[in-house]
Amino acid sequence: MDSKISEAAARTPLASSATTGLKIVIVGGFGVGKTTMVRSVSEIRPLSTEETLTRAGQDIDDPRGVEWKSTTTVAFDFGRISLNPEMVLYLFGAPGQERFWFLWDRLFTGTLGAVVMVDTRRLADSWYAIDRLEHHRMPFVVAHNRFGETTHTLDQIREALDLSPDVPLVSCDARQRDSSKAVLITLVNHLYALSSAR
Amino acid sequence: MAPRLEDENPDRLYMVTGGRSNVADDGLNLVTLIVSECDPTPGMQSEHVRILRMCTSPTAVVEIASELRLPVSVVRILLCDLLDTGRITARNPRPAPAESRLPDPDVLRQVLVGLENL
Numbered sequence: 001m002d003s004k005i006s007e008a009a010a011r012t013p014l015a016s017s018a019t020t021g022l023k024i025v026i027v028g029g030f031g032v033g034k035t036t037m038v039r040s041v042s043e044i045r046p047l048s049t050e051e052t053l054t055r056a057g058q059d060i061d062d063p064r065g066v067e068w069k070s071t072t073t074v075a076f077d078f079g080r081i082s083l084n085p086e087m088v089l090y091l092f093g094a095p096g097q098e099r100f101w102f103l104w105d106r107l108f109t110g111t112l113g114a115v116v117m118v119d120t121r122r123l124a125d126s127w128y129a130i131d132r133l134e135h136h137r138m139p140f141v142v143a144h145n146r147f148g149e150t151t152h153t154l155d156q157i158r159e160a161l162d163l164s165p166d167v168p169l170v171s172c173d174a175r176q177r178d179s180s181k182a183v184l185i186t187l188v189n190h191l192y193a194l195s196s197a198r
Numbered sequence: 199m200a201p202r203l204e205d206e207n208p209d210r211l212y213m214v215t216g217g218r219s220n221v222a223d224d225g226l227n228l229v230t231l232i233v234s235e236c237d238p239t240p241g242m243q244s245e246h247v248r249i250l251r252m253c254t255s256p257t258a259v260v261e262i263a264s265e266l267r268l269p270v271s272v273v274r275i276l277l278c279d280l281l282d283t284g285r286i287t288a289r290n291p292r293p294a295p296a297e298s299r300l301p302d303p304d305v306l307r308q309v310l311v312g313l314e315n316l
């Protein structure tokens with residue numbers, strides 16, 4: 001564990017001209033490669049932080065009126081790409097399991113779009129996320145993270161995920177910067193097509 | 199990994215926030231960039247001091263949370279104190295409400311150019 005001092009020293013500040021933060025969320029099951037993808041394209045070492053859900057109405061007897069005791073938290077990590085002197089893109093790696101979706105609204109507020117990462121050994125892990133994204137009408141692409149040899153074709157994966165034909169599906173190796181970059185470009189092109197078709 | 203909040207003493211969160219557990223809609227999101235408008239002054243709460251020092255360069259809300267090792271919701275309360283007193287400002291605090299959720303094509307074009315240049 002780094003000390004706070006060395007971490008502060010390692011912090012890379014943004015250019016003073018930066019005005020606009022944008023974000024893309026990478027969502028997927030446990031161990032699917034979310035952090036690996038963030039790391040491969042980020043200009044900073046991925047950082048982690050937490051969001052909390054405070055259950056209102058609890059601890060009502062607490063004389064201090066505090067509700068911090070009844071919080072649930074989810075950890076997520078993030079990286080950053082300075083796109084130009086004004087715009088900074090943040091990439092968030094977020095767990096896709098059902099029990100974490102309480103943070104959906106906050107994590108996804110203002111998000112450009114999402115990447116759903118899937119692993120063919122555990123495709124079912126991504127069903128819930130895909131369902132939820134469709135329900136919220138959040139645009140997304142699906143990235144199949146190749147772990148070694150796979151016998152699945154993209155068509156088979158599309159079918160197994162019951163993915164609509166207009167959702168782009170690509171393969172990637174999240175450890176490779178160019179491959180992760182290509183996934184993000186696929187997403188942005190998809191968003192561009194959707195927003196100019198409007 | 200940063201320490202998990204579960205291990206955190208709730209009293210610390212209570213002290214940091216003065217007992218408040220939520221804020222009015224402040225227009226801040228995770229990637230809103232915060233900038234200091236003044237130097238820390240003696241007697242200021244230590245978290246406020248750290249925020250003012252960090253934000254001499256624009257810093258996203260989520261980076262502040264990560265650096266302070268506090269949950270984002272706690273950091274937003276701290277930021278509201280500083281916003282209310284004009285000690286910090288938020289850049290682009292309220293982007294167009296996500297009615298259709300689809301971002302502006304012009305923004306997307308700039309994102310694409312930035313990614314291609316990576």
Ligand SMILES: Nc1nc2c(ncn2[C@@H]2O[C@H](COP(=O)(O)OP(=O)(O)OP(=O)(O)O)[C@@H](O)[C@H]2O)c(=O)[nH]1
Nearest residue numbers: 029030031032033034035036146147148173174175
């Ligand atoms: N062979 C191979 N291994 C990978 C690939 N991507 C990630 N890994 C490895 O898979 C493991 C899990 O990757 P992570 O990036 O930590 O996955 P994650 O989705 O962030 O995991 P959690 O945050 O724990 O849910 C790590 O040991 C990675 O090195 C890949 O494309 N190919």
Ligand SMILES: [Mg+2]
Nearest residue numbers: 034035077093
């Ligand atoms: Mg991870």
